[in-house]
Amino acid sequence: MPEFQARNPAYAQRVQESFDRQGVMALIGARVSRIAPAECEIQLPYRNDLTQQHGYFHGGIIGTIADSAGGYAAFSLMPEDASVLTVEYTMNLLAPGDGELLVARGRVLKAGRLLVVTQVDAIAIKGGQETLCATLLQTLMTMHGRKDL
Numbered sequence: 001m002p003e004f005q006a007r008n009p010a011y012a013q014r015v016q017e018s019f020d021r022q023g024v025m026a027l028i029g030a031r032v033s034r035i036a037p038a039e040c041e042i043q044l045p046y047r048n049d050l051t052q053q054h055g056y057f058h059g060g061i062i063g064t065i066a067d068s069a070g071g072y073a074a075f076s077l078m079p080e081d082a083s084v085l086t087v088e089y090t091m092n093l094l095a096p097g098d099g100e101l102l103v104a105r106g107r108v109l110k111a112g113r114l115l116v117v118t119q120v121d122a123i124a125i126k127g128g129q130e131t132l133c134a135t136l137l138q139t140l141m142t143m144h145g146r147k148d149l
Contacts, residue, residue, distance in 0.1 A: 057097030
């Protein structure tokens with residue numbers, strides 16, 4: 001895996017502050033559990049209102065935290081005068097999101113001047129056992145000259 005350097009020494013605070021402004025993350029009860037240059041982990045405890053008809057985490061909820069984990073992994077590398085925006089992602093659901101905790105672990109694969117490519121693994125944890133339930137490949141855009149509000 002390539003070694004990445006954050007351009008902004010306050011990247012972790014910046015990521016957390018941006019995350020805290022996302023109303024959807026507060027709505028579903030997600031939290032950032034790890035921030036490092038080119039990496040972000042988001043955790044979401046199980047709640048019945050986040051499930052589909054079989055009681056598993058809904059695929060849309062899995063995609064929601066995975067998108068943010070990849071986005072903030074990318075954002076951690078961006079300059080202070082830039083913000084991030086998802087361009088596209090493809091997610092493969094590999095197993096039911098069956099667990100007490102859903103964790104999305106995002107990491108940057110390639111960081112260009114304008115586009116950043118990330119990979120995110122979503123893991124369901126049940127009884128201490130981790131199950132890879134989805135993987136996401138994502139492209140993000142660095143919005144130069146547009147500070148994150």
